[in-house]
Amino acid sequence: MQLLQRLGRLPVLLAFPALGVLLVVFGIPIVRLFLTSLNAPEFSLANYQMFLGQPANIRVLFQTVEISAIATFVCLVIGYPTAYVMVAASKPVRMALLVLVVIPYLTSFLARTYAWIVILGDTGLINNLLLYFGLISGPLQLIFNRMAVYVGMVHIMLPMMILPLVSVMIGIDKSLMSAARSMGARPFTAFWRVFFPLSLPGVRSGSLLVFVICLGFYITPAALGGLGDAMLSTFIAAQVQTSFNVARIAAASFVLLAIAVVVLSMLGLDLSGSAPSGQIARKSWLPRPPPFGALKGKFGELPMPYRAKRWAAHLYKAGGEERWLKIVGPAFIALVMAFLLFPEIVVIIMSFSAGAFLEFPPSGLSLQWYRSFFGDPAWYMAAWTTIQIGVAVTILSTVLGTLAALGLSRAAPQARRLLTMVILTPITIPVIVVGVATYLGLIDLGLVGSQTGIVFAHTIGAMGYVAVIVSATLANFDRRLEQAAQSMRAGPLQTFMRVTLPLIRPGIIGGAIFAFVHSFDEVVITSLVSGFSVYTLPLKMWENIRNEVDPTVAAVASLLTLLPVLWMIALYLTWWRSRPQVNLSISEAKG
Structure with missing residues (x-):
């Protein structure tokens, strides 16, 4: 009981178990990896000079x-209008569209990559249709090229672009657009001068x-691309599995990490909290007035009588300019949803094929x-x-992530921001770098090639997701409920079990x-730390995809495609069943 009381006085200590696991498995090894890249204790840049001195490495680096x-630009071009139309839709339609976006996001990326293999392959859907209609005389080379890599990567990453954009756009006050329109601004002008600057934090975060x-993609370029489409992560993974020259691996890893850190620091991604979106947009994106602004203002006054007449004429006129959104918007959304969902549907249908090959x-x-499966x-x-x-992984990361979220929610703002970014590091840097550092950490612990080692390797990323989600729940938590329970002589443990836990469950x-x-779909880190002695389902699928052993992987991919539906049902039932419990907890606390 005294320990709980001390923790209540120093809540940040609740984050120490998560930080301890992160430090041992990932933190210390990545520092050692960095020192190795510098040839410590002599400290030289020979490894970096060797890496940058080879034209093939430079070509792969720029190619990465x-x-x-x-891929990011294409995701933004597709994702921004998709999010805009989703936010403009009614609430039931918006929720349905969000579910359709989240389902591919939760689907195994191996299953989605395999879906594009069977669609773009020589005997795939597109070539078969073109041959059937006589449009081509032989199969087109639609796979094992750069375009196939872009298609696969955009398909996998598009939900991650749409979701941050939607979360920011929902919070934008729509009355600001109406105010701009009431002052005579055209729809596009109101959007560009008001809505777009306020949505830039979502653009920044998603991008x-x-x-x-x-940057850390490995599986999709290797499966859909050719020999000339290799990325730096493929080079690093090949080094780990063949020569295992730690110094060269470390140099390549930190070159890739340096690119990510430079981009993150330049644009300032802060997953632990940021300034209001409007302030960010004004500070970072809106241009300053030009020095000739006064002269420009004088000339700008000339058309003001015309603008006044136009404003009076259009003030009470029904807005017909938004008809394009009602026509083009649903069509565009339908195309995007088809792009996200159709590959999985094709794989499910093809998994029931009676032939010796998929068709x-x-x-x-x-x-x-x-x-066969x-x-x-x-x-x-x-x-x-x-x-x-x-x-x-679920049990361990849920306990550690929840404790960390509870501690960080009660910590000082500066400490919360710093520790949150530390906990989220494994999911905000290229995954191949995390895999290499984790591999070295598990070697020191003697856990390479064991299920326990894989559990710890997955946990350092999984507990970041738990911490983020629980922290978001705690953001709306009323601390006065805990104070009310403690005023009624409830201890810290009883307060947590009877008040806090039901509300954040x-x-x-x-x-x-x-x-x-996260654990069920992980393949990159697992391929590095499994030591070829522990075979998980993603590793087995990846081996099957590379070697084209048999079409059993289609049945596996179809089963993994249906899993997100179960996750969504579980999340809905959790939210639906929690409502009466939350109301009961609030009533008990107030009573």
């Missing part, structure tokens, strides 16, 4: 940045997240590939191993689901 930048994650449309229907020990044992690891369950999804 180019692919990441173009930075997509770009940094794209669309199937020549016949059969469950042979599902029987459930009848092959290599497949179902890999699935069972993945579930065991996922459950362990939806956030904890939501964080646990995301932690399980």
